Amino acid sequence: MARLSYREAGRLAIAEAMRADPTVWCLGEDLGRGGVFGQYAGLEAEFGPDRICSTPISESAIMGAAVGAAMAGTRPIVEMRFADFALCAVDELVNQAAKARYMFGGQSKVPLTVREPMGMWRSSAAQHSQSLEAWYTHIPGLVVIAPATPEDNYALLKAAIRNDDPVVFMEHKNLWDMEGDVADDATAEIGKARIACAGGDCTIVSWSAQVHVAMQAAAELADDGIDAEVIDLRSLWPWDEAAVAASVAKTGRLIVTHEAVGVGGFGGEVVATIAERHFASLRRPPLRLAAPRIPISYAPELENQVRVTARQIVAAVRRLN
C-alpha cells in the first residue's frame, strides 16, 4: 500500500508495465521532460528515449504511427496532452485504430492506449477544457475509461495497457494532485463499476472528477438522513449496467451526473438503458445533471455556468425523495 497522487499512480502503472513487457513504449510531445503535467517524470531516465519517445507536434502522426506500431507487435501508449488536441488525430483513432481488427477480418488487433487528459482546469477556456468521452463510446472497437481515484488510475491504466484493443484513457486534469491509497498490485476489471458510497435511497451515477462532486452531495444528504448510493462507472465502454440496475432496483431513483455537455452525453445512454430494460425498478423519472450545451468560458463565473455543483445534485435528490 502506498499513498500516491493520481499523477504518480499513472506513472507507476506505466513504469511497471514497461518493466514487465519490453514491447510497451510511450510516444508524445515533451515526454522526455516528464510530459506537460509531469505524468512521465523520470521515465526517460529509466527506459531511455527510444521507449519514452518525445515526438514532434504531429498528433496525426503520433496516433497513426502508434496504430502501425501496434500492428507490428508493440504496445504503444499514446499521449495526446489535452483531449482537445486528440481531435487532430481522430481519423487515425476512429477510422484506423478502431476499425482495423474488424475490417481486416481479425488478422490484427490494435493494442493501443491513448491517454487524453480531459476536463476543466483553471480558466483554460474553450479549447483546453472539454470532456468528449461520449464521442468515443459511440465508436465500435474502442474501450473508454475515465478513472476518478489514484488507485483506479493505477489499476485501470495497467488493465488498459494489457488490453488488446484500442483504449481511450481519459484522466481528469483537475485530479493530478489528488492523493489516495493505492494497494500494491491493485487490480481493476475494465467494465466494472465501483460503489463509491453505499446507500438505499437514491442512485447517483457518475465518473471521473464529477464522482467527487457526487460524493460531496452524498455527504450533505447523509446529514439529512438520505442515503445516496454513488456509483463510479470508471469505464464507460463497456459500462457496468448490472451494477447500476442492481442499485436502482434497491433505490428506485436514478440520477446521472457528468461534467460533459448533457445533450448527447453518456448520461443519456445510462438513463435510456435503465428505462428500457429496468423500467419496473424506477419509482421516479430518471434525471441527468450535466453541462448546458455551451462552450466553456475563460472568465471564472462564466466557466462555473457549465459546472454541476453538489448543491444542484442535493436539490435534485431531495426532489426525487
Next chain:
Amino acid sequence: MLRIRAFETAAIRAADEKLVLGAIHPSVGQEAVAAGVCAPLRRDDLLLSTHRGHGHTLAKGADAAAMMRELFGRDGGNCGGKGGSMHIADFSVGMLGANGVVGANINIAAGAAHGVKLRGGDQVVVCIFGDGAMNRGPFLEGLNWAASFKLPVLFVCEDNGWAATTSTRAVTGGPGPAARAEALGIATAAVDGNDVLAVEEAAQALVESLRSGGGPRLLHARTYRLLGHTSVDKAAYRPAGQAEARWADDPIRRATDLLLGAGVAQNVLDADAAAATAEMTAAFEDAKAAPWPPVSAAYDDVQDIGAVAAPAGL
C-alpha cells in the same frame, strides 16, 4: 516593441498575482517579429496568430486595455472575457484570432486569403506560427493550398528554437520551414528576427509582392524565447547559460543601440519606455478594477438556431 515588452511584463505580474487565471505564453524577446511583420500591414489586412499572440495582436493595432481585460477575464475584454490570452481576437483591426491549437491557424489563413481573392481587393493575410507548428499536417496542407490557388498570404515562421520543452531541431527533419515551402513552389526569405529593421524590410517586400498577386510567400524569422513556455515555466530544461547569453541579443536592446548610434538622445528613448510602461500599468489597473462579465454572457453567441437559453434569473 516597447509597448509589447511592457504589456508582457504587466501580464506576467498579473499571472503571478493570480489576477490572470489561465495560462499565458509571453513573447519577451520576440517583439521584433511582431513589430516588423505588422509594420507594412494596413488595418484591413488580416492576421492570424498563435497561443503566443499578445505581441502580434498589439502590433496589428488592438487596444491594449481591452487585451488586458481579456487576460483578466473581465467585461470589456476583446472577447468579453470568454476567450482569455490564448483566444484573443480583434476583428476590428483584422486580427482574426490567436489559437489554442498549434498549427490550426495555417489552414484558416489560407482560407481567409481564399476569401479575399474571391471577393477581390488587395488585402493580404499574414499567418504567424512557431517552429513547432511546421511539423503538424496543416503546414503541408495549408501551404500547398495557398500555393495551388496563388493566394495572398504571408506565412511567417517565428522560429524561437523551442516548442514547449522540446528543442525543435531535435524533432525536425531537413533544413527547416523555408526548404519545405520552396518544395511547394513558395518563394521564401529568411531574416534575423531580432533585427526589427531587417524584419520590417523583408516583410515590406513580401507584402508588396502579395499585393501584386504574386502568390504566397514564407518568411523565416529566427528569434529566441527569452522566458519559459508559459509564465510559470522556469525553462530549466534549456542548456545552462543559453537564455542568459541570448539576452545580449535582445531585440529591444539592439534597436536601442541602433537609435543611440543614429543620434537619438537617451532621454528620448527613456521617455518612450516610460510611456509604454505607464500605458500598460494603466491597462493593468483598469483591468483589475473592471467588472466581471455578466454571467448570462456564458449563454450568448453559441449559435443562432438551437442555442439553449440561459436559466431564468441569470
